[in-house]
Structures are given as structure tokens and as C-alpha cells.
Amino acid sequence: MFWSTLLLALRSIRRNLLRSFLTVLGIVIGVAAVITMVTLGNGATQAIADQVASLGSNLLIVRPGQRLGPTSASAGAPNFKLADAEAIQAQISSVRTVAPTVQRGMTVVAGARNWSTSVTGSTNAWFETGNWTLAGGRLFNAMEERGGTAVCVIGETLRRELFGSQNPLGQAIRLKTFSCEVIGLLNSKGQSAFGSDQDDVLVLPLKTMQRRIMGKQDITALRISVKDEAAIDPAKKQVTLLMRERRKIADNEDDNFSVLDTRQITETLSGTTQVMTTLLGAVAAVSLLVGGIGIMNIMLVSVTERTREIGIRLAIGALEREVLLQFLIEAVVLSSMGGLIGVVLATGASIGLASLMQVPYLFDPGINMLAFAFSAAIGVVFGYFPARRAARLDPIVALRHE
């Protein structure tokens, strides 16, 4: 009985192609919208997580003052000393390396070109904490670091702006009163999570920066790379304790520095995109609902024709349950076909839009299943219940239905 009923259901779908298509259309669009929105939202979240990770892995950044952000030179909070960095490196075992950093924005000149960039003074540890790799040349040697030699390593953007197609290695760049030789070129890292260009950078040995540009021994930030992710929280506590001690902060006073970890940044930013994903998903869910109402509409419109059909089937000897099974199968087949087309469409749209928006495409089985199941449920409910009502009528009433 099942197979012949399945045959009936499939025949009926084939025979009423337009009606079937319209019924399915609502589901297709609803399912595709929900899946696409959620998939793109997930992709955006992932993209941001990736960008934050490119800041450096397991990274802690210690800054003076309590404000978060690039301009954190809070009034009154003293800067760090080189000794602070050495103490952290020496006393906290989970720390891999510490990069004492001084940073300042300034205009640099090479030949006839100039470019306003971010000049950083630090040690070779800076490259490690930021996951930088060399595209060419070399990093600083011990002598250059100790002696404050006028050498620099530059990022991809600065190379493009100052040297164009020329080889930058060995060339000279003028900073204010002195010029330094380019000894290394960094691989590109692209935009940071905050939208700034990470490749727009020029790195000098710390000593060079302190002596020739800043004119003092202060250090404005400590970048600390922790050995593994599990050690981040304890390391953060240890650094805080150590710095409070070294900066002679009384127990009842607040910190006059802040320790930031990249995970925290990731959480903040991906929290935002997750809210966006939820929002988009909710809007798309409304479209799924509207699709469901569309199905309901089509089903109700066709109920006159279908009620007569049910009357005919009952009159020629179909049992109520045979008629219902046929309608149930029809509804299931239609809805799952719609759901399936929706999933396929959503996969295509997601892959296309993800590459357009430059976010990674992440397949989310959960939302695919959920949207599919929901659409199938809608189709079955709205396809089945009007049919059940009709099948319970006396055949003659169903036959006369206008």
C-alpha cells in the first residue's frame, strides 16, 4: 500500500507542477535566507578571530594607565623601564619572550618620496610576539641592538610607498635628523582587527629609537608572548602582581597600567559579530515564517480542488487513511525537496557572498538541519491538516465542495 501511495503522491506532484513549484518556493527562499545569513555571520566572526590572532598568538600587552586603545598615555601613569621587561622575562616562567616597545607616528623620507608611518623601537622579540616573518634580508644582530645602530626593518606597505618596484634592502630611509639602512623586509599581515594597516610599519632597534628619536629611556608598552594558551590567565595575574610590586603600588590603590590579552579582544569583537549573526538570523527566520504562510496560502487556495479530488478518491473506494497517507507523503516530499533546494541554493549563495565579503566560508551543519527540519515541518503541517479535514467529510460533501 505504501508504494502505490507513494506513486500516487509523486504523480500528483508531477501533475500539478505549478502549484508544487509555488508551494516549494516559499520554503526554498526561507531556508536559503536563514542558512546564508547564519553562515555569513559565522564567517565574519571567524574572520575577526583570525585577524585578532594575527596580532600575535598568546599575546599579553602591558600599557601604562587604565585606558584601552592605541592612545593610552593616560595622564600621570609612568612609562615602563627596560628593567621591567627583563624582570618579567626572568621571573615568570611561562613567558616565552618580552618585547619592550616604543612607538610613535612620524613622516619618513626615502629619496624623493615621503610617507607618514608608525615607527616602532623594539628588540627582535617584537617580531616573535607579533608572528612576523621575514620576506627578505635579516633581523637585528646583537651588536646593532646593543649599540643602537641606525638600521631598520620595514613592512610591506612602507616598502611599496617608498621604494615602489626597487629593492629596498640596503637603501636608506631618513627619519628626522638621521638616516637608517633597511636590513629586512617583513611579510604582509594585512589589516588588523581594528582596521589599521599592520604592514605600515618601520622597526628600529630599541636603543636607536630611544636615543635618536625619543630622547629618553622610557618604554611605552610591553608585548609578552606566553608559552601556551592555558598559561595566559596565570601569566596575566603574575605580570600584574610583579608590575604592582615594581611600580610600588599600595594594596588599596588601583593598577596604573593595564594588561590586555588578545583573547579578550577576540571575545569582545566576536561578541559583536555574534549579535549581528543572531540579528540577521532572526530577520531570515521571519522570511522562513513568511514562506510558511505562503505555503499555507497555496494549500488553502488549492483546498477546493483538492477537496473534490479527495471526494472522488473516497467515492471510488479509497480508505480515509490511504488518502491521508498520500497527502502526507506529498507534503513531505514537497517540503523536503524545497528544503533541499534551499540548502543547495544557500551553499552556493554563501560561498559566493563569502568570497565577495572576504570572509571564510564555514559550513554549519546545525543551521542547515534546523532550517531544513523547520521547513519540512511547516510543509507537512499545512499540507496535511487541510487534507485531514477533507478526508473526514462524507464523500458526497467533499464531492460537492465549491
Place this chain on the structure above:
Amino acid sequence: MSRAASAPPLIELRGITKTYGQGPAAFQALHGVDLCIEQGDFVAVMGPSGSGKSTVMNILGCLDVPSGGSYLFRGVPVEDLSRNQRALLRRNYLGFVFQGFNLLARTSAQENVELPLLYRGESAASRHQLARQALVSVGLEGWGHHTPGELSGGQQQRVAIARAIVTRPTVLLADEPTGNLDTRTSQEIMELLTRLNRELGITVLMVTHEPEMAEFAHRVVHFRDGRVERDEHREEPA
């Protein structure tokens, strides 16, 4: 009536009443109908509109249930049967022809005729074979792949008759089978029904308001105001 002693009649109605609606708006369509129909008969039911002839037909066809009285089909009281049992009775013993044809739209004649066989669980091969034969016997050989929309009224009614007889029913119930057809086509349909009655021994019960169509029957039952007014038996036409 001489056989009544040995076997119960095919169809026996005893004091059948039917009321539509409830309360003051209720309308009584049948006021106690008694009717007995033997196997192999060809009966025409006549009467003005509102006389209850279609109502009695629907009750005979188990498409509708009476409000009171008793309906015995081969001695079995139909009012005691469940919905499903009545459906099985329709499936196994009855065939219907309606005034409005009631074919499935956008469905080929062949598939329309196969439909009752499908519910009977016939195999695909035998469905195909039987439906073809039925179409041939109503004179529609080669028209099987046409949908009702592509057929004339007479042809649609023939498809409906083919669908009704494909299961070799005991009784063929026809409600104004020629109501929507012109005179010549009506004649052809009536000749077809006569042939089915004579050759296959199918009992034919037909509602009509046209005296010319009733001419084909052996027996004419006249209805008026929900009661049997007159029951005339005729000699079989030569």
C-alpha cells in the same frame, strides 16, 4: 420478487429518512423510502428537482448516510458498517458515474481508469491491462493518454464509465449521467449502459429527469417530495 425467499435482494431500503441541517432550519429530504432492487436490474429513478432522487442515490452508493431507516446490501445492514467498511463496500461492489464526470484533472484517461485498481492493490501490469480493456469497451481505444481537458463531454463521461466498470462492480450508480450532454451523445451513453447491463450483468441504477433516457430502463421509480410515488416495471426493450 420470487427469488426473495431463497436469497436476500441485492439492495433493500426500509423506511429510509434523511434530514439536512438541524433545528428549525432542518430540511427533510426523504420521508421513509422503501425500495427493493434485484441483481441484474436496470432501474431509472425519476422525479422533479428536490424530490429526493439524488439523495436516495447517494445513500445507495454509501456516499452519504441516512438519518433513519435501514439499508440492507445483500442482507447486510449498511448503517452498522464503519467508515472504512463502507469505503471497502464502495471499492468492491459499487461503481459511480456522476453528472459532472468527476475525473481527476490533468490526469490521463488511462490513469483515471487505473485509479480504483490502484486502491484495490492490483499490480501495475494488470492495472494497465484492465484499464485498457475498460477504455476499449466504452469505445475510447487509443484515447488513454489524453487528459480530461482534451476530451469532449461525451468522451469524459465514457472515461468515467470505464473507471466505474473497470473493477467489475455489482452495481453501477449513475447520477444524471447524461445531464451535461447533448441528445446524440446521451443516446450513445445510454446504449453503453444498456450493453453493460445486458452483457456484463451489472445492475444499473440511474437518476435522470429526462423521460427519453428512462426509456432504456426496465423499471422506473418516480419520486415526489421525498417519497416513492410510482414504481413502474416495463417490458425489456426489444
